[in-house]
Amino acid sequence: MTVIPEDQIEHSLEQSLDYCIKCNICTAACPVSAATDRFPGPKYVGPQAQRFRHERQPSPDESVDYCSGCRVCNEVCPTGVRIAELNARARARMAAERGIPLRNRLISRSGLIGRLGAGPQAPLANALLGFKPLRVIIERTLGIAREAPLPAFSRYTFRSWFRRRRAPQTTNGAPKRQVVYFHGCSANYYEPWIGKAVVAVLEHNGVEVLLPRQRCCGLPLLSNGDFAAARRAHEANVAFLAPYALRNIPIVGASTSCTLTLKEEAPELLGMHSDTVRAVARQTYDIFEFLRMLHERGELRTDFHPIERTLPYHPPCQLRAHRIGRPALDVLELVPGLRLVETHASCCGIAGTYGLKVEKYQISMNVGAPLFETVRRSGANLALCDSETCRWQISHGAGVAARHPIEILAEAYGLVT
Amino acid sequence: MRTTIVIGAGLSGLMGALALAEAGLRPLLLAKGQGATHWTAGTIDVWGADERSPREAVQAIRASQSYHPYALIGVHAVEEAIARFRALTEASRYPYVGGLERNVPLPTAAGALRPAALMPVTMAAGDMRLGGDVLIAGFRELRDFYPPFIAANLAAQGIAARGMYLTLPPAFRRREYTTITFARMFDDPAFRSEIGRQLRAHRGNASRIGLPAVLGLRDPLGAVAHLQNESGAQVFEIPTLPPSVPGIRLFTLFQNAIEQAGGRLQIGSEVIRGEGQDRHLTTIWSEAAARQQAHRVERALLATGGIAGGGIRADHTGIVRETALDLPVRAPASRADWFAPRFLDPQGHAIYAAGVAADARLRPLGADGEIVYENVAVAGATLAGADTVRERSRSGVALATGWAAGRILAGLVS
Ligand SMILES: Cc1cc2nc3c(=O)[nH]c(=O)nc-3n(C[C@H](O)[C@H](O)[C@H](O)COP(=O)(O)OP(=O)(O)OC[C@H]3O[C@@H](n4cnc5c(N)ncnc54)[C@H](O)[C@@H]3O)c2cc1C
Numbered sequence: 001m002t003v004i005p006e007d008q009i010e011h012s013l014e015q016s017l018d019y020c021i022k023c024n025i026c027t028a029a030c031p032v033s034a035a036t037d038r039f040p041g042p043k044y045v046g047p048q049a050q051r052f053r054h055e056r057q058p059s060p061d062e063s064v065d066y067c068s069g070c071r072v073c074n075e076v077c078p079t080g081v082r083i084a085e086l087n088a089r090a091r092a093r094m095a096a097e098r099g100i101p102l103r104n105r106l107i108s109r110s111g112l113i114g115r116l117g118a119g120p121q122a123p124l125a126n127a128l129l130g131f132k133p134l135r136v137i138i139e140r141t142l143g144i145a146r147e148a149p150l151p152a153f154s155r156y157t158f159r160s161w162f163r164r165r166r167a168p169q170t171t172n173g174a175p176k177r178q179v180v181y182f183h184g185c186s187a188n189y190y191e192p193w194i195g196k197a198v199v200a201v202l203e204h205n206g207v208e209v210l211l212p213r214q215r216c217c218g219l220p221l222l223s224n225g226d227f228a229a230a231r232r233a234h235e236a237n238v239a240f241l242a243p244y245a246l247r248n249i250p251i252v253g254a255s256t257s258c259t260l261t262l263k264e265e266a267p268e269l270l271g272m273h274s275d276t277v278r279a280v281a282r283q284t285y286d287i288f289e290f291l292r293m294l295h296e297r298g299e300l301r302t303d304f305h306p307i308e309r310t311l312p313y314h315p316p317c318q319l320r321a322h323r324i325g326r327p328a329l330d331v332l333e334l335v336p337g338l339r340l341v342e343t344h345a346s347c348c349g350i351a352g353t354y355g356l357k358v359e360k361y362q363i364s365m366n367v368g369a370p371l372f373e374t375v376r377r378s379g380a381n382l383a384l385c386d387s388e389t390c391r392w393q394i395s396h397g398a399g400v401a402a403r404h405p406i407e408i409l410a411e412a413y414g415l416v417t
Numbered sequence: 418m419r420t421t422i423v424i425g426a427g428l429s430g431l432m433g434a435l436a437l438a439e440a441g442l443r444p445l446l447l448a449k450g451q452g453a454t455h456w457t458a459g460t461i462d463v464w465g466a467d468e469r470s471p472r473e474a475v476q477a478i479r480a481s482q483s484y485h486p487y488a489l490i491g492v493h494a495v496e497e498a499i500a501r502f503r504a505l506t507e508a509s510r511y512p513y514v515g516g517l518e519r520n521v522p523l524p525t526a527a528g529a530l531r532p533a534a535l536m537p538v539t540m541a542a543g544d545m546r547l548g549g550d551v552l553i554a555g556f557r558e559l560r561d562f563y564p565p566f567i568a569a570n571l572a573a574q575g576i577a578a579r580g581m582y583l584t585l586p587p588a589f590r591r592r593e594y595t596t597i598t599f600a601r602m603f604d605d606p607a608f609r610s611e612i613g614r615q616l617r618a619h620r621g622n623a624s625r626i627g628l629p630a631v632l633g634l635r636d637p638l639g640a641v642a643h644l645q646n647e648s649g650a651q652v653f654e655i656p657t658l659p660p661s662v663p664g665i666r667l668f669t670l671f672q673n674a675i676e677q678a679g680g681r682l683q684i685g686s687e688v689i690r691g692e693g694q695d696r697h698l699t700t701i702w703s704e705a706a707a708r709q710q711a712h713r714v715e716r717a718l719l720a721t722g723g724i725a726g727g728g729i730r731a732d733h734t735g736i737v738r739e740t741a742l743d744l745p746v747r748a749p750a751s752r753a754d755w756f757a758p759r760f761l762d763p764q765g766h767a768i769y770a771a772g773v774a775a776d777a778r779l780r781p782l783g784a785d786g787e788i789v790y791e792n793v794a795v796a797g798a799t800l801a802g803a804d805t806v807r808e809r810s811r812s813g814v815a816l817a818t819g820w821a822a823g824r825i826l827a828g829l830v831s
């Protein structure tokens with residue numbers, strides 16, 4: 001396995017701007033600059049403004065804060081400029097210079113929020129957050145848009161379910177394979193049924209699921225420029241996960257942003273390149289990437305019930321940034337009758353916590369508009385998407401239920417979750 | 418599992434992927450980024466180095482330059498590719514016109530005349546042999562498209578041309594403008610009506626109006642018809658600097674056709690190496706987060722472009738490499754031989770013809786003419802043997818060899 005040496009990463013981030021030929025292909029593709037005048041686009045805030053960013057000098061422009069981090073620009077750039085990373089680092093420097101607003105500190109701590117809201121107190125917390133006058137007050141005081149889609153807390157956490165359930169008996173001694181499941185905040189506090197579907201599908205395929213301690217992957221901290229807190233989060237996760245990674249036990253996640261953070265975002269943006277950080281990165285898999293690998297080895301069960309449906313599928317930007325293609329499509333293609341149609345809309349607009357912010361809410365809805373239209377036009381009453389915040393945004397914007405593709409796969413296997 | 422792999426999303430990779438998808442092989446197209454479609458004019462230039470028709474030139478090459486890509490595949494294959502391409506664009510409501518019979522001189526954004534064999538019908542009225550008065554119109558807000566400059570250069574070549582700036586309606590003003598910003602505005606009928614009114618008011622004697630090639634992304638044909646109705650003159654597009662709206666239209670229609678036929682595109686994934694055995698490529702790896710993605714290969718089409726596309730890389734020491742599979746490259750032995758003494762040397766520069774040598778089935782060849790991989794075909798600007806800059810043949814070579822390579826790999830060419 002080839003590992004990019006450390007200085008190569010720094011080099012590719014900081015010096016890739018020299019490859020920029022100013023073709024503006026990135027600007028043409030950037031969904032945010034299409035939606036608002038406040039953001040001049042990737043070429044300007046990325047490779048161009050980077051020339052004016054120097055140690056000990058103030059940041060040359062603030063518009064980079066409007067970059068949602070969707071990485072569409074990286075995908076299309078013909079010369080390989082790492083624009084989104086340049087922007088993320090520039091934002092972090094601005095945050096370090098100017099401080100991080102309370103609002104951003106709050107919404108980037110999804111682990112903390114989850115612990116406060118999920119559990120038996122969930123109905124109360126949900127009622128409060130569903131109470132319009134309170135949302136208006138929150139908007140005025142904190143700057144969290146009143147209309148922004150907030151998920152409902154779950155009455156129980158995924159971890160509490162996992163601890164209490166009866167683990168399946170393996171029929172003939174030791175199971176073939178073990179994986180660590182990295183559930184992330186969303187499956188733990190909001191959508192435990194997704195965690196259950198992951199476990200059911202893995203166990204159906206003879207894989208034992210391990211659940212060591214874990215913290216929020218820290219992506220919201222990274223995208224809000226709080227690099228110090230993000231570093232603490234990643235250090236903690238590496239400490240929890242490295243013992244497994246070093247024994248070549250894969251770490252599998254169904255939240256594409258969590259897995260991307262473990263693989264690449266945290267190590268590269270924070271400049272963390274130790275052997276254990278690398279071991280964790282190299283062992284991390286998106287759930288469908290892992291299932292596709294099983295299939296390539298002839299180890300995936302294909303005892304599917306037919307599902308006669310045609311559904312729109314939106315590959316979230318955080319999945320595209322893995323650069324592994326469309327693993328959910330590759331696996332779900334095996335289900336008889338099921339047809340998924342890729343949306344080709346670049347971004348749903350939410351970008352994690354971006355669309356929650358009052359000054360960015362409307363931008364995020366405009367960014368997502370083409371996607372909402374595509375979903376609505378498909379006529380289906382269900383859309384599929386691998387990322388939680390994108391699903392919430394799709395439901396909010398298109399008025400259609402949105403589910404994780406793993407739920408459909410579990411259904412095809414006939415697994416009740 | 419997708420084991421038919423196309424590398425590169427330029428015109429050659431897209432044509433090849435279409436051929437493979439239509440043959441039922443469910444190709445996976447991997448590309449580092451967008452191809453030259455997004456940079457280029459959107460015309461298909463088959464041959465423009467001299468006064469011969471493209472057909473005559475392509476036929477003659479067969480005799481004189483046996484290793485030229487056109488010679489390898491032959492006129493018939495070029496014709497087949499063009500026929501498929503025209504049918505595709507027609508079915509996508511963005512038809513191309515023209516062919517191998519003759520070149521059409523079209524104006525550039527500098528007011529020069531450039532020969533093209535095929536062009537989108539939205540550019541067809543730009544044929545500068547048609548005569549009559551021409552109005553060139555544009556926007557101050559769109560950089561690098563200066564109507565007075567274009568018109569002056571056309572006038573210097575004996576064409577009755579006049580240039581003017583249009584006024585952007587206040588409701589459409591923005592802070593930054595690119596070709597894409599304008600294309601989205603032209604998608605809006607209200608914007609087109611307003612621009613059409615201005616054109617009618619300023620048309621004067623002009624029977625034709627040239628506008629920057631930004632007349633919409635959704636339905637350019639409809640946009641042009643609308644502007645013609647409003648203005649009372651024929652309207653044509655003039656290619657702009659990148660990003661190219663015509664190129665994006667082309668990419669999108671290819672993407673739809675390839676996916677409809679069962680193929681898949683994975684843009685943003687650079688291929689970094691390949692491995693094979695007994696002249697058979699078995700696996701390739703693409704760059705990805707944290708670890709490379711391995712792809713098992715039954716057949717592969719290499720269409721990574723030339724030096725501009727990133728498929729061939731030359732460094733300061735004079736080493737010329739093929740970037741994806743590290744195939745042998747035919748190039749001048751030393752850096753001193755790259756260039757002819759004169760910039761506009763009629764013989765061209767040797768480095769421009771550097772690339773991967775191939776046989777008649779477009780299989781890559783080594784230094785001694787031995788086949789490197791039986792299950793690989795090479796297409797487009799990656800191929801050696803054509804100085805496509807001097808020949809003005811780049812998109813023609815890409816289109817024709819891409820289609821031919823796809824058909825060969827699909828086993829449809831005996
Ligand atoms: C600025 C400019 C203007 C031009 N204007 C004209 C014109 O007016 N008329 C004309 O006929 N021609 C023009 N050309 C040339 C012509 O259009 C292209 O050279 C031709 O289309 C080549 O097509 P291609 O498919 O071979 O390669 P390209 O279109 O260059 O595509 C190469 C593809 O391969 C990908 N790639 C490269 N390396 C790798 C790798 N290792 N792994 C995976 N993917 C990889 C790239 O990302 C890209 O998608 C112009 C070229 C440029 C640069």
Ligand code: SF4
Nearest residue numbers: 020021023024026077
């Ligand atoms: S797409 Fe890449 S090369 Fe083109 S302007 Fe953007 S960063 Fe520069």
Ligand code: SF4
Nearest residue numbers: 030067068070071073
């Ligand atoms: S990451 Fe997304 S929002 Fe940011 S510049 Fe790139 S394309 Fe635009």
Ligand code: SF4
Nearest residue numbers: 184185186216217258
């Ligand atoms: S990315 Fe994952 S771990 Fe991080 S906040 Fe979101 S759900 Fe939680």
